[in-house]
Amino acid sequence: MNDVHPDLSVNVGPLELKNPVMAASGTFGYGREFGSLFDPALLGGIIVKGLSLEPRAGNPPPRIVETPCGMLNAIGLANIGVDRFLEEKLPWLEGLDTVVVVNIYGHCIEEYGEVARALRGVDGIDALELNISCPNVEQGGMAFGTDPDASARVTEKVLAASDKPVIVKLSPNVTDIRKPALAVEKAGAHAVSLINTLTGMVVDVETRRPVLANVKGGLSGPAIRPVAVRMVHEVVEVLSIPVIGVGGIMSGKDALEFLITGARAVQVGTANFVDPRASLTIFHDLVQFCRDKGIARLEDLIGTLVTAP
Amino acid sequence: MIECEAEISGHREVVPGTFLMFLDAPSIAGSARPGQFVMIRAGSGLDPLLRRPFSICGLYGDGAIGVLYKVVGRGTAVLAEKRSGDRVHILGPLGNGFSAGDASLPLLLVGGGMGVAPLFFLAQALCGLGDRTFRLFTGFNGKAQVLSASDILHLDVAAEVATDDGTMGHAGPVTDLLQAALEADPGSKAAGGVCACGPTAMLERVAVLTAAAGVSCQVSLEASMACGLGACLGCVVHAAPEESVSFFRVCTEGPVFPAQAVDWTRAGPH
Numbered sequence: 157m158n159d160v161h162p163d164l165s166v167n168v169g170p171l172e173l174k175n176p177v178m179a180a181s182g183t184f185g186y187g188r189e190f191g192s193l194f195d196p197a198l199l200g201g202i203i204v205k206g207l208s209l210e211p212r213a214g215n216p217p218p219r220i221v222e223t224p225c226g227m228l229n230a231i232g233l234a235n236i237g238v239d240r241f242l243e244e245k246l247p248w249l250e251g252l253d254t255v256v257v258v259n260i261y262g263h264c265i266e267e268y269g270e271v272a273r274a275l276r277g278v279d280g281i282d283a284l285e286l287n288i289s290c291p292n293v294e295q296g297g298m299a300f301g302t303d304p305d306a307s308a309r310v311t312e313k314v315l316a317a318s319d320k321p322v323i324v325k326l327s328p329n330v331t332d333i334r335k336p337a338l339a340v341e342k343a344g345a346h347a348v349s350l351i352n353t354l355t356g357m358v359v360d361v362e363t364r365r366p367v368l369a370n371v372k373g374g375l376s377g378p379a380i381r382p383v384a385v386r387m388v389h390e391v392v393e394v395l396s397i398p399v400i401g402v403g404g405i406m407s408g409k410d411a412l413e414f415l416i417t418g419a420r421a422v423q424v425g426t427a428n429f430v431d432p433r434a435s436l437t438i439f440h441d442l443v444q445f446c447r448d449k450g451i452a453r454l455e456d457l458i459g460t461l462v463t464a465p
Numbered sequence: 466m467i468e469c470e471a472e473i474s475g476h477r478e479v480v481p482g483t484f485l486m487f488l489d490a491p492s493i494a495g496s497a498r499p500g501q502f503v504m505i506r507a508g509s510g511l512d513p514l515l516r517r518p519f520s521i522c523g524l525y526g527d528g529a530i531g532v533l534y535k536v537v538g539r540g541t542a543v544l545a546e547k548r549s550g551d552r553v554h555i556l557g558p559l560g561n562g563f564s565a566g567d568a569s570l571p572l573l574l575v576g577g578g579m580g581v582a583p584l585f586f587l588a589q590a591l592c593g594l595g596d597r598t599f600r601l602f603t604g605f606n607g608k609a610q611v612l613s614a615s616d617i618l619h620l621d622v623a624a625e626v627a628t629d630d631g632t633m634g635h636a637g638p639v640t641d642l643l644q645a646a647l648e649a650d651p652g653s654k655a656a657g658g659v660c661a662c663g664p665t666a667m668l669e670r671v672a673v674l675t676a677a678a679g680v681s682c683q684v685s686l687e688a689s690m691a692c693g694l695g696a697c698l699g700c701v702v703h704a705a706p707e708e709s710v711s712f713f714r715v716c717t718e719g720p721v722f723p724a725q726a727v728d729w730t731r732a733g734p735h
Contacts (some may be wrong), residue, residue: 220699
């Protein structure tokens with residue numbers, strides 16, 4: 157079977173991906189940071205660091221701390237703003253033969269619309285991902301993601317302002333993630349990605365202070381993967397639009413958990429920090445899995461979860 | 466910048482709790498400059514998860530880099546268990562390095578504790594240049610913690626040592642030695658610049674002394690860091706108010722900064 161080239165292409169609504177492995181927002185910079193280590197165009201897609209209309213400095217340090225099998229971050233959506241992104245970062249991304257998704261953030265619903273409008277008609281951007289789930293900013297972010305009505309309003313605002321497919325990134329910091337998922341689907345979202353980070357906190361027992369200057373942060377890494385798989389399972393059961401699975405994917409096997417559960421693509425996040433070539437290795441793992449199992453099309457594996465006794 | 470699996474070609478405890486590890490990585494050694502660092506993945510599993518940043522303390526033999534570290538947590542404890550012949554994943558060389566400054570004047574190198582590591586590499590490079598003179602000041606808690614440049618670099622470098630408890634060399638902070646050197650040279654005609662690395666309080670003092678003396682100063686900073694590549698934005702330090710940005714990334718804009726670029730009032734443990 158080793159000479160067989162399995163077809164790993166998948167579609168996520170209107171997006172055609174050459175393979176289901178995408179680099180998650182905030183963990184892959186603007187792509188170029190990793191360009192000397194491997195060709196990011198080998199991935200199914202890149203989601204760039206969350207972008208707001210104006211540049212944001214972000215939170216004071218310390219911003220990160222390692223936790224068991226994970227890390228807590230409170231970056232605070234530091235980013236260069238739309239204008240500099242278009243001028244300095246997009247030209248390089250535009251030359252990449254892969255799907256480029258721009259993650260966008262607003263401190264109010266109107267700002268989401270303004271960012272979407274600023275990116276309207278811009279070549280080289282294949283889709284927008286709405287960050288309504290950042291736990292590390294005072295306004296916006298998770299405040300929208302934990303309220304189904306607000307989630308829907310942000311989605312509608314962006315859809316009205318944009319000519320691009322819209323993916324909504326959902327927060328796991330809710331009692332029932334199906335509610336915001338259904339709300340954004342009804343509002344017209346083309347896809348959802350889940351999960352963003354879980355809110356957490358670490359205390360330094362010597363100083364009795366929170367380790368992060370922001371007190372709380374977002375937990376990511378393999379520690380959260382079972383939570384993410386469970387939430388993807390809950391969402392695919394009730395949604396018609398495609399789901400992108402995110403959360404603690406470190407290996408091809410981890411990615412397969414999400415795909416079998418029903419995610420049509422995956423995003424690799426914290427693993428990019430541990431091994432800058434992790435996304436590429438995960439893609440290679442998927443190819444090898446298909447070869448070993450005699451699977452000609454990865455598509456055939458998606459949503460094949462067996463729950464019958 | 467290279468990511469590779471490097472063989473540990475030597476590993477020894479140089480003073481209690483502090484280790485010197487040699488990593489066979491010709492492609493990294495070949496391009497590394499003093500002040501640059503590597504990210505080392507201590508384990509192969511998921512805990513500890515992230516790589517740890519370490520300054521390069523020197524180049525050894527045919528293509529090995531040296532890393533000097535103290536066991537302070539899980540990552541370094543796992544690293545300390547490694548033996549010669551084991552392999553670890555490393556990424557580097559990362560960040561900028563010290564710039565040489567005015568080559569006609571001697572450099573003053575000031576290192577505190579583990580902060581001596583990048584200065585040892587700088588001293589090694591300066592020795593290699595032959596005609597470049599420098600003075601190396603190192604400070605430690607006590608004699609038992611003193612890291613000797615000649616022992617670690619196998620070079621005839623005589624450091625001027627200070628210890629907090631007075632058990633070796635000058636009794637007091639290493640910045641006393643810098644202050645004396647600067648005061649003995651009014652107008653700073655004999656100093657081509659200061660390069661410093663160590664605890665934040667020490668660096669702040671070095672920044673004050675050099676600013677008062679009108680001597681240029683470069684400091685190497687450390688920070689918790691996830692990627693080392695400028696992507697995670699986790700390792701930032703507050704920029705001085707005159708700078709055009711609020712924060713610098715230690716991994717990419719640093720780890721070496723002009724001392725006046727850093728906001729020292731907000732650089733310490735919060």
